[in-house]
Amino acid sequence: MEQADRVEVLLVEDNPDDAELTMHALRLGDNKINLLHLNDGAEALNFVFAKKSFENKRIQNDLKLVLLDLKLPKIDGLEILKRIREDERTRTLPVVILTSSREKKDIATAYNLGVNSYVVKPVEFEFYVHVVKTLTLYWNTINEKPIGQI
Numbered sequence: 001m002e003q004a005d006r007v008e009v010l011l012v013e014d015n016p017d018d019a020e021l022t023m024h025a026l027r028l029g030d031n032k033i034n035l036l037h038l039n040d041g042a043e044a045l046n047f048v049f050a051k052k053s054f055e056n057k058r059i060q061n062d063l064k065l066v067l068l069d070l071k072l073p074k075i076d077g078l079e080i081l082k083r084i085r086e087d088e089r090t091r092t093l094p095v096v097i098l099t100s101s102r103e104k105k106d107i108a109t110a111y112n113l114g115v116n117s118y119v120v121k122p123v124e125f126e127f128y129v130h131v132v133k134t135l136t137l138y139w140n141t142i143n144e145k146p147i148g149q150i
Contacts, residue, residue, distance in 0.1 A: 006062050007036040008140065012044040012080065013069045013098075018121065022067065022098065022132055029133030033140070034062070041075025044068075045083060048090060063093055065139040067132075070099040070106055078109055085114040092146045094139050098132075 009026060013019040019037055026033055038044050046052045048063070066084070070077035077097060084090045096117045097110050110118050119135065122128040 006034045007047075008034045008062050008064045009036070009136065010044065010047065010063055010066045011035060011037045012039075012041065012066065012072060012077065013037065014039045014072050015069070018069070021125075021128060025129040025132035026136050028129060029136040033136065039073070041072040041077065041080050043074075044072075044080055045075060048080075048084060048093075049087070064145075065136070066093060066095045067098045067135070068095055070097060070101050070110075078106070078113060081110060081113045081115055094143065096135055096139070098135075 011019065011022055011026070013022060016039075019039065023035060023037060026035055036047065038047060043053070044066075047054045048066070068077045068080060072080075077099070081095055081097070084093055084095060091114075094116045095114075096119060097106075097115050098119050098121060099106070100121050101107075102120055107118050116139075117135070119131060122131055
């Protein structure tokens with residue numbers, strides 16, 4: 001399977017400006033990263049579980065990280081996280097919430113559902129780029145996957 005057909009990082013973000021900035025920062029952190037950007041929760045779940053529009057596509061799901069916004073069309077980020085954690089195939093998949101929400105309820109719910117990290121999007125450009133590059137480096141290079149995870 002060709003490199004372009006592999007996805008290692010899934011970015012689920014509906015705001016086009018935030019998505020562009022995050023993709024730019026991800027590529028600065030690792031210009032060989034295989035990234036897929038989706039802008040709604042339903043499409044994200046379809047990709048993760050190879051359903052509907054992703055069922056017959058020749059894309060190899062080699063996810064090492066899901067960067068997930070909370071406020072998404074169709075299915076919100078917390079529901080996506082919940083479904084990822086409920087399925088044995090994806091239970092240990094690293095999921096980082098990357099959002100502008102500082103609401104205590106959102107933070108508590110995300111951790112109760114098993115998020116690996118909750119990051120509030122920095123407002124300052126350079127710091128935002130630094131945070132996203134650091135997240136990518138940690139989850140794609142430094143972190144070890146659990147034994148037995150595909």
